[in-house]
Amino acid sequence: MDDQDLLLTRRHFFGLGAAGIGGLALDSLLGPDLLGLKNSVPTTGTHFRPTAKRVIYMHMEGAPSQLDLFDYKPGLQKYFNQELPESVRQGQRLTGMTSGQARFPVAPSVFKFNKYANNQDGVWLSELLPHTASLAKDMCLIRSMHTDAINHEPALTFFNTGTQQVGRASFGSWMSYGLGNANANLPAFVVMISQGAGNMQALAARMWGSGFLPSEHQGCKLRAGDDPVLYLNNPKGVSRDDRRKLLDLSNALNEKEYQRTFDPEVRSRISQYEMAYRMQMSVPELTDISDEDDETLEMYGKDVHTQGSFASNCLRARRLAERGVRFIQLFHRGWDQHNNLPNEIKGQTSAVDRAQAALVKDLKRRGLLDDTIILWAGEFGRSVYSQGALTKTNYGRDHHPRCFSVWLAGGGIKPGIVYGKTDDHSYNIAENPVSVHDLHATMLHCLGFDHKRLGYFHQGREMRLTDVFGNVIKPILQ
Amino acid sequence: MSLLLEFFGRLHPMLLHLPIGMLCALGIYEFRAWRKGDPPAPRFWVSLAAACAAFAAGSGWQLHQEPGYVEDFALEWHERLGIATGLSAILCAMLYNNVTRYRKVLLLSVATMLGAGHYGGTMTHGEDFIFEPLLRLAANNESQPPASVVSYERDIAPVFKAKCSKCHSASKQKGGLRLDAPEWILKGGKNDGAAVNVGHPDGHPILERILLDLEDEDHMPPEGKRQLTLEETDLIAEWLQLGAPFGPPLAAADAAAVQRLRDNLVHVQTISTESNKLYVDFAATATDINNQIVTELLMPIKDNIVELSLARAVQIDDGIMPLIAQMPRLEILSLVGTSITAASEVALKEIATVHLFDTAIQSEQPSDALATEILAEGEIKLTNSECPVTGEMIDPKYTIVYQGEEIQFCCPNCPKTFWEDPEKYLGAK
Numbered sequence: 001m002d003d004q005d006l007l008l009t010r011r012h013f014f015g016l017g018a019a020g021i022g023g024l025a026l027d028s029l030l031g032p033d034l035l036g037l038k039n040s041v042p043t044t045g046t047h048f049r050p051t052a053k054r055v056i057y058m059h060m061e062g063a064p065s066q067l068d069l070f071d072y073k074p075g076l077q078k079y080f081n082q083e084l085p086e087s088v089r090q091g092q093r094l095t096g097m098t099s100g101q102a103r104f105p106v107a108p109s110v111f112k113f114n115k116y117a118n119n120q121d122g123v124w125l126s127e128l129l130p131h132t133a134s135l136a137k138d139m140c141l142i143r144s145m146h147t148d149a150i151n152h153e154p155a156l157t158f159f160n161t162g163t164q165q166v167g168r169a170s171f172g173s174w175m176s177y178g179l180g181n182a183n184a185n186l187p188a189f190v191v192m193i194s195q196g197a198g199n200m201q202a203l204a205a206r207m208w209g210s211g212f213l214p215s216e217h218q219g220c221k222l223r224a225g226d227d228p229v230l231y232l233n234n235p236k237g238v239s240r241d242d243r244r245k246l247l248d249l250s251n252a253l254n255e256k257e258y259q260r261t262f263d264p265e266v267r268s269r270i271s272q273y274e275m276a277y278r279m280q281m282s283v284p285e286l287t288d289i290s291d292e293d294d295e296t297l298e299m300y301g302k303d304v305h306t307q308g309s310f311a312s313n314c315l316r317a318r319r320l321a322e323r324g325v326r327f328i329q330l331f332h333r334g335w336d337q338h339n340n341l342p343n344e345i346k347g348q349t350s351a352v353d354r355a356q357a358a359l360v361k362d363l364k365r366r367g368l369l370d371d372t373i374i375l376w377a378g379e380f381g382r383s384v385y386s387q388g389a390l391t392k393t394n395y396g397r398d399h400h401p402r403c404f405s406v407w408l409a410g411g412g413i414k415p416g417i418v419y420g421k422t423d424d425h426s427y428n429i430a431e432n433p434v435s436v437h438d439l440h441a442t443m444l445h446c447l448g449f450d451h452k453r454l455g456y457f458h459q460g461r462e463m464r465l466t467d468v469f470g471n472v473i474k475p476i477l478q
Numbered sequence: 479m480s481l482l483l484e485f486f487g488r489l490h491p492m493l494l495h496l497p498i499g500m501l502c503a504l505g506i507y508e509f510r511a512w513r514k515g516d517p518p519a520p521r522f523w524v525s526l527a528a529a530c531a532a533f534a535a536g537s538g539w540q541l542h543q544e545p546g547y548v549e550d551f552a553l554e555w556h557e558r559l560g561i562a563t564g565l566s567a568i569l570c571a572m573l574y575n576n577v578t579r580y581r582k583v584l585l586l587s588v589a590t591m592l593g594a595g596h597y598g599g600t601m602t603h604g605e606d607f608i609f610e611p612l613l614r615l616a617a618n619n620e621s622q623p624p625a626s627v628v629s630y631e632r633d634i635a636p637v638f639k640a641k642c643s644k645c646h647s648a649s650k651q652k653g654g655l656r657l658d659a660p661e662w663i664l665k666g667g668k669n670d671g672a673a674v675n676v677g678h679p680d681g682h683p684i685l686e687r688i689l690l691d692l693e694d695e696d697h698m699p700p701e702g703k704r705q706l707t708l709e710e711t712d713l714i715a716e717w718l719q720l721g722a723p724f725g726p727p728l729a730a731a732d733a734a735a736v737q738r739l740r741d742n743l744v745h746v747q748t749i750s751t752e753s754n755k756l757y758v759d760f761a762a763t764a765t766d767i768n769n770q771i772v773t774e775l776l777m778p779i780k781d782n783i784v785e786l787s788l789a790r791a792v793q794i795d796d797g798i799m800p801l802i803a804q805m806p807r808l809e810i811l812s813l814v815g816t817s818i819t820a821a822s823e824v825a826l827k828e829i830a831t832v833h834l835f836d837t838a839i840q841s842e843q844p845s846d847a848l849a850t851e852i853l854a855e856g857e858i859k860l861t862n863s864e865c866p867v868t869g870e871m872i873d874p875k876y877t878i879v880y881q882g883e884e885i886q887f888c889c890p891n892c893p894k895t896f897w898e899d900p901e902k903y904l905g906a907k
Contacts, residue, residue, distance in 0.1 A: 046749070049753065049755075081874060115853040115855070116851065117853055122853045124856065182762075186762075322761070322789055324745060366812075366836070367812055391864070392864075448750060
């Protein structure tokens with residue numbers, strides 16, 4: 001759509017808003033204050049029929065250890081405390097946290113793994129994830145992810161925006177731009193954050209920023225507590241009618257400014273004000289879980305009653321999904337176990353295991369898993385050698401970008417499979433590597449986009465989520 | 479040298495126009511001179527025309543040495559007649575002194591030149607390039623704009639008939655495949671199964687074969703047979719991208735009706751930019767809608783709806799079924815949390831996918847969270863983590879087996895100490 005079209009849409013929109021939609025008795029049934037508040041954001045539309053309409057992306061910030069959760073390496077036990085062979089490490093660059101270590105002793109996982117039935121010949125998963133293991137027939141476990149970055153900030157930026165440099169549009173904002181919103185009363189991209197039990201890293205709001213895309217596509221952070229969206233509610237003494245009048249006036253002024261400058265950010269501003277006005281009604285309804293039955297709450301575990309917990313966010317994620325929100329991102333912090341991993345990771349897994357399994361099952365019974373992609377990922381993996389002192393029962397693990405595990409489910413992803421293999425030390429990829437760009441391209445494919453064609457012209461070139469990279473991983477598609 | 483020759487070959491599209499003009503002009507001149515009894519054209523012009531014709535033919539032959547030409551009827555005859563033109567033009571110049579013979583050979587040269595020109599034009603512009611507008615006029619189709627959505631009946635079937643039917647139709651079924659009717663295309667052949675992947679944008683065996691290199695033995699149509707033009711390939715690819723629909727193209731939904739839905743905060747979206755099928759979701763207003771509102775809003779676009787979500791709309795009940803029954807393309811329907819009852823159960827069986835959780839028809843309990851089958855259990859060999867003698871960090875090089883269990887030590891001396899009184903050291907651990 002070129003600028004002319006946008007302009008026409010805009011005028012058309014205001015024409016409708018001012019005149020009402022004459023003669024439509026139906027409108028009154030939906031409440032007069034919703035008049036003229038149309039979903040006005042233009043979208044690109046999908047290139048082909050999608051298998052997924054939305055994404056729930058659970059990001060485990062800090063990078064969980066693939067060796068203790070997903071990548072079963074029983075053979076490592078006989079290498080306990082032995083030096084990591086140079087033939088495996090191959091001079092790889094290490095972080096400043098372990099590059100000075102005299103030794104790189106192999107630390108096998110202390111956790112027991114079980115083999116669960118899936119749609120292939122079974123999948124080995126750690127005892128730390130008993131509930132997640134019950135998804136074995138629904139999940140696609142990728143053991144051969146790799147990334148370019150070795151530190152949290154660039155790796156997170158890479159995973160969320162497709163490049164290590166800051167300033168690009170995040171995955172969710174691309175979805176908002178490409179798919180638009182299926183619910184005009186809620187933002188298309190919602191972010192929720194839960195605090196972990198372990199070592200936590202900084203988490204910047206630009207991970208869900210819109211970069212060069214119009215700013216209405218940025219993620220909206222939903223907070224814990226009674227005021228989920230800051231500054232959303234009217235100040236004391238201001239009624240909803242007053243707010244409406246104020247908005248009408250400021251919109252008229254903004255529209256004048258837009259006609260003068262054609263600056264798309266003015267349009268974004270108008271639509272954001274309108275969105276906030278509608279969210280004054282829709283957000284309280286969303287976050288009020290009193291209509292959930294006991295059995296559902298029981299599924300998510302007792303933490304579901306604690307606002308701001310991962311379990312509470314999972315339940316909210318399901319409520320957002322059924323209300324048509326396109327991209328729901330849950331950050332769970334605290335996975336950065338440089339030391340004391342066996343103890344700290346238990347706190348992490350106990351916070352997420354039951355709730356994430358419940359979320360998938362809850363979506364499934366409601367028919368929503370068919371067209372929702374679940375992605376569970378950290379920004380990189382963790383090293384097989386111990387950071388700091390190694391004992392039989394304790395060790396730490398440093399950052400490891402060369403291989404790690406993520407899992408997906410639903411939305412056209414093949415269920416119950418394992419894709420990719422790592423070497424005996426879970427250090428290098430032995431089979432079917434999947435880059436972050438490949439993962440993005442594959443998810444975009446499920447969402448109906450050719451990743452090479454979903455672009456936005458900025459700074460003299462076509463920008464893409466996958467930049468100039470990425471291949472769709474066909475073997476994991478249904 | 480070969481690069482110079484290649485350059486010479488590339489001059490062909492430019493050189494060829496010279497003999498066309500000159501031989502035509504000479505022909506007209508000599509015809510008039512013959513009627514009037516005038517002398518022939520000056521020798522200089524005849525020689526120049528002959529030289530140009532020879533260069534044009536030579537450069538053309540050279541151009542054909544480059545790879546990438548599809549050997550078909552037009553190319554074959556263009557080349558033969560072109561060389562004949564070159565040779566006959568040279569013969570003209572040699573016979574110049576004998577006016578009668580010169581004029582007879584010139585006539586031959588002009589005739590072969592016209593033939594060569596015709597097939598040359600066919601190669602570059604396709605058949606019927608010149609007359610195509612007139613044919614359209616005759617068919618009285620001129621005012622119709624080109625249709626935007628590819629249709630099997632109108633666009634694809636004629637191509638299959640022209641380029642594939644010799645080997646894949648009622649008369650002959652190479653590879654067991656027929657391409658002359660939808661049911662045969664779907665049945666497919668012995669090698670690939672169904673020729674198209676209906677309903678999907680990709681994974682069509684037929685296109686994979688079309689796009690293989692000409693030299694590949696699986697390429698279709700086979701080398702030596704008439705090939706698809708680029709336009710035909712594009713058309714087929716476009717049709718397959720749509721999921722190979724055999725029916726007539728679906729008209730776009732009424733724009734006013736769609737706008738009315740959007741004005742009522744209903745999400746309406748085509749399933750792709752190349753389709754007129756619609757996905758409709760009442761998520762924003764689920765709790766406010768009822769049978770009457772939904773029926774009134776959706777009736778004008780009922781033919782276009784393939785996916786519909788009425789989830790959480792508690793006021794929706796069996797009264798919505800008359801509307802649902804009138805949606806011929808509906809594939810996915812969500813009635814989760816509605817007041818639909820078992821009375822509608824039979825009618826809903828018509829739809830490929832229906833979600834009914836939290837309704838009177840289905841109130842599925844979540845499966846027991848830990849019910850997944852465990853196929854095998856991993857083992858953790860719990861050896862000691864510290865040297866039982868000194869309490870230092872162990873080294874796997876110094877391992878002994880005591881009563882079937884591995885015990886590791888920090889140095890070569892500790893095992894000796896250990897053997898002196900194993901129970902003492904194990905007890906300490």
